[in-house]
Every structure is written in structure tokens, then in C-alpha cells.
Amino acid sequence: MQVDPLAGGETAPDFELPGVTGEGFATLDFETYALEEFDAPALVVVFxxxxxxxxxAYQDRLKAIQADYDDADLVAINSNNAIEEHAGGNEFYPTDSFEHMNARAxxxxxxxxxxxxxxxxxxRAYGAQCTPHAFVFDGDRELVYQGAIDDDREGEDVTEQYVRDAVDAVLAGEEYPTETVSPMGCSTKWKVQ
Known part of the structure; x- marks a missing residue:
């Protein structure tokens, strides 16, 4: 399935989704999170x-981003198909299920x-093309940047920190000059429509 990512200046699509608590292994404990609950001056949404x-490979870098910014919220979303009966010939990954998400958290x-x-x-609303695919929004929840988190998949030779630079620009009230850098990772595993 081909989706087009949000363009610069577009408003963050609303959501209300269950989120794992991370308090148990293979459980169905969850809380519900809505876009409006994230009220920091900058918002990072990562599929x-x-x-x-x-x-x-990016998990520790995402945790570091969340830890390093008091004035930014980070939320991760898993949209991959985890159920074979919904695959219809497409790829599916049972380890992307809600239960496994809770264990990983x-x-x-x-x-x-x-x-x-x-x-x-x-x-689909955000146009998430792969995992990970990051979207950075300002305080008005207008898109400032979307794409790769940084320029090194393995994290050993990072020279460009796109998400951090975009968040820094938002918090400083400055324009961020790079609207998009192609994300890198595994394609989103879509259900058959």
C-alpha cells in the first residue's frame, strides 16, 4: 500500500489509541492516549x-530523546499487521501484537x-511508510519535519540528528530548514484493504 506522508505545515491528525503499560509481560494492561493529552511545545510521533x-536499533536513541527534552513529548505508535488472516499475501509479524508490545516496553x-x-x-493519516518513521510538530501541532531520526541506522557514526535538530528549532522558535529526509527501516506491514 502506498501512502503519502504529511507535508510541512499540515496539522497532526488526531488519534486516540491504547498504549501498553510496560508493567507486565504478554498482558493486555493498557491505557488510552489521545493526541490532545500531549501538550508540550514540541511533539515527536514515531511509527x-x-x-x-x-x-x-533506534530504541535507545528514542529513550534518550525523551529523557533529554523536558519541553517535548515523544510517542511511539506500532501500526504493523500482526495477524495472518488480515495479511492476504502481505507480510505480517505476530511479534508486533499488543501483548508483545507490552513485554518489549x-x-x-x-x-x-x-x-x-x-x-x-x-x-494512513500520517503517511507512515516504514519503521521507524518520525514526525516532529510544533506547539500548534503543525508538521515541522518528517522522515529519518538521524543519518546512521546503527547509531555508530551519526553526523546528522534530524529529529533532535527539528525539536531544537521548535523550542527556539526558529524555522527548521529540512522538511523531509527519507526514512529508513522495514516497510509498514499493511493489512489487506
Missing amino acids: TCNHCPTAK AIEEFDFPYLRDESQEVA
């Missing part, structure tokens, strides 16, 4: 998942909400 090696000690977009409506 990610459990199974993708690139998404896994506990094991990795996520310090940000990790939400499940079972219907994939939110992923």
Missing part, C-alpha cells in the same frame, strides 16, 4: 515496531507511551 532490526524500559494502531487508520 515503530517490535520486529524490525532498524526499529530495534517492560524489557526495554520505555520512558514514552507505546501505542497500538490496530486499524492502521492513524498510520
Whole structure:
């Protein structure tokens, strides 16, 4: 399925999604999170998942972003299809299920909400193309940047920190000159429509 990501200046699409608590392994404990609850001057929305090696490689960097910014909220969303009967020949990954998300949040000690977009409506609205795919919004929830988190998948030789630079620009009230850098990672695993 081909989706087009939000363009610069577009408003963050609304969402209300269940998020894992990270307090238990393979449980269905959850809280519901809505876009309006994130009220920091900057918002980072990252579409990610459990199974993708690139998404896994970015987990610690996402935790560091959340920890380093008092004036920014970070929320992760997993939209991948985890159910074979919905795949219809497309890829599916059972390890992206809600139960496995809760276990990963506990094991990795996520310090940000990790939400499940079972219907994939939110992923389509944002235009999430892969995992991870980051979107940075200002205080009016207008898109400032979308794409790669930084320029090194493995995190060993990072020279450009796109998400951090975009958040810094938002918090400083400045324009961020780079609207898009192609995200890198595993493609979003869409259900058959």
C-alpha cells in the first residue's frame, strides 16, 4: 500500500489509541492516549515496531530523546499487521501484537507511551511508510519535519540528528530548514484493504 506522508505545515491528525503499560509481560494492561493529552511545545510521533532490526536499533536513541527534552513529548505508535488472516499475501509479524508490545516496553524500559494502531487508520493519516518513521510538530501541532531520526541506522557514526535538530528549532522558535529526509527501516506491514 502506498501512502503519502504529511507535508510541512499540515496539522497532526488526531488519534486516540491504547498504549501498553510496560508493567507486565504478554498482558493486555493498557491505557488510552489521545493526541490532545500531549501538550508540550514540541511533539515527536514515531511509527515503530517490535520486529524490525532498524526499529530495534533506534530504541535507545528514542529513550534518550525523551529523557533529554523536558519541553517535548515523544510517542511511539506500532501500526504493523500482526495477524495472518488480515495479511492476504502481505507480510505480517505476530511479534508486533499488543501483548508483545507490552513485554518489549517492560524489557526495554520505555520512558514514552507505546501505542497500538490496530486499524492502521492513524498510520494512513500520517503517511507512515516504514519503521521507524518520525514526525516532529510544533506547539500548534503543525508538521515541522518528517522522515529519518538521524543519518546512521546503527547509531555508530551519526553526523546528522534530524529529529533532535527539528525539536531544537521548535523550542527556539526558529524555522527548521529540512522538511523531509527519507526514512529508513522495514516497510509498514499493511493489512489487506
